[in-house]
Amino acid sequence: MPTLNEVAVRAGVTPATVSNVLRNKGRVGEATRQRVLEAIAELGYRPHLPARALAEGRAPTIALMVSSIANPFYPEFALAVENALQRKGRFLIICNTAGDPQTGRAYLDQIAGTLSEGVLVMNANLDFEDLRMTELRGAPVVLCMWERPADPPGLPCVAVDFRLAGELAAQHLLSLGHRRIGAIVGSKVYGIHAARYDGFIDAMRAAGLDGAASPVLYTPDTTQGGYAAARELLKAHPDLTALFTTNDLPALGAMQAAADLGLDVPNRLSVIGITDIQLARESRPALTTVAVPTVEAAELAVELLLELIETSGTTRTANAGARVSRVCVTSSPYLVARASTGPAHDA
Template sequence: MTTLMEVAQRAGVTPATVSNVLRQRGKVGAATRERVLEAVAALDYRPHLTARALAEGSTPTLALMVSSIANPFYPEFALAAERAARRSGRFLIVCNTNEDPVMLRAYLDQIAGTLSEGMLVMNAKVDFEVLRKTQARGTPVVLCLWERPETPPGIPCIAVDFAAAGALAAHHLLELGHRRIGAILAGGLDGVQAPRYEGFCATLKLENVAHPDSEVRFTTDSVQGGYQAAVQLLDEHPDLTAIFATNDLPALGAMHAAADRGLRIPEDISVIGITDIQLARESRPGLSTVAVPTEAAATLAVELLEALIDGKAGGNAPMQIAPVPVLVVRASTGPARRKKRRRQTAERSRGKR
């Protein structure tokens, strides 16, 4: 492997000059810069990031902790964060905790301050005390997609008004004439997606639309979880004309369950989710959803973390608010059908099984 010293010798400069050229720092003349770059290309030199970190006490790398890389939202967020990091000359490491708090602590202990200058942590099963300990050791931490802007977590974060997202979904269904609406909540009433359901319920209440506890199901944030929850709702409440899910994956599962029962979407039942992942755009029919500002939130998170690293962020625990979620109407939602026709359709679907 070519060393920095060999590049310097070939270019006839000091190792410090080579480093300044590669890091785009200091004042280096155009002719000298060209000579260094020619030497780098000729020797196929690649900087050793670990050695640089040891020498300089820092590394141009950020780390992103996600709870499950199998969830398609996290790769989409990671791509946006990676683009933002590269704009400032940094790299991004993605660490999958697999929803294991022990793995999260291990990553924070081993990577924070060594392989990465700062940590981006997605908002799922987070132990705030562990994050505070990481901060205390001198490594900045930013919590991504905090779902309760009205209650700052005491840790630097990017917040999204997810209660507003739930309200938007409810308004859309109500405007289409739906009054019997089932709900699928990924997690429990104390989970990270609870604000979405709270916004949904608050909107129904304002419009005097009943939503009994029997018409909500709690499940995992997955297509299969949404499928199973929708099966229960459709079997026990055949008069439902719409289903709201707190995330797109369960919403897609609900669409699959409806289709397996011979129900037409949206003629017999409408389905809406929250997030607007790529699968929502590619499903057939396309899934109506409330889009989360993924690109903007990821960019804000990286910029806030870099400001903390550079000592430019004001306040002990700054919170920035991402742009508001936006309703995206596709083919999975339509006007509510009359109860009689809906009941006949449900009876036909049961007769096929």
């Protein structure tokens, strides 16, 4: 297997220059960079990651911790993270906690700072104190898709205004004449989707309606959870003309429940979700949803984490206060109207 030194000889540069080209660091002229890349291709050189990690004292990888890789949103987010990392010469490790804090803690203990030089956390049900301890051990942490930009978590994060997303979803249903709207929340009462439901309540109140009086059920954030909740709501409140759901998976389940109950979507029942996963575009009818800037959030999270990594080490203590206060807010969610919503049947 060719070595880095052999690449340097072939390109007529120093090993340090080859290393800078591989890591996209340092000042390397374009002509020199091309010579190095050509030498790499000619020799078939591949970096030896364990050796690189040993030499640099850190691995060229980033860990992404998620609560359930079975949720289709997380692979979509992971792909956006991976694309952003590849442009920076880094690799991605995905850690699936299955919503178990002990599993997440084990990942942090075994991976952070050794197999990965930093950690991105996406709704992985981890204790914030464990994440702070991970930072103190030298592996910066960034929370992804934090749902309340106005209420920062005390850790570096990328936030999305999900309260606005809930408000936009409710406003869309109200604009179609719906007044009897049920709500399906894909988390516990004070769980991660609470801000989305708060936005729904805000919009209902602004329209002169008592949003809190609308029937609501809390359910697992799954298609099955949405199916069961929708059946229960629609049987108990047959006069409902629309369902607001806090995520796309429960919304898809709600549409399945409506079909099984003989309720046409959208002529008899409108359904709206939040996020805009690929399945929302492929379902029939296609799901109306409030899209969130997934790719932008992933790129901001990578950018912030790599910045924290670069300022770690000797400058870590001096930058600690600045790091804790870092909150990057994405662009706003926006409505994507499709076929699952229409005018209220009694409007």
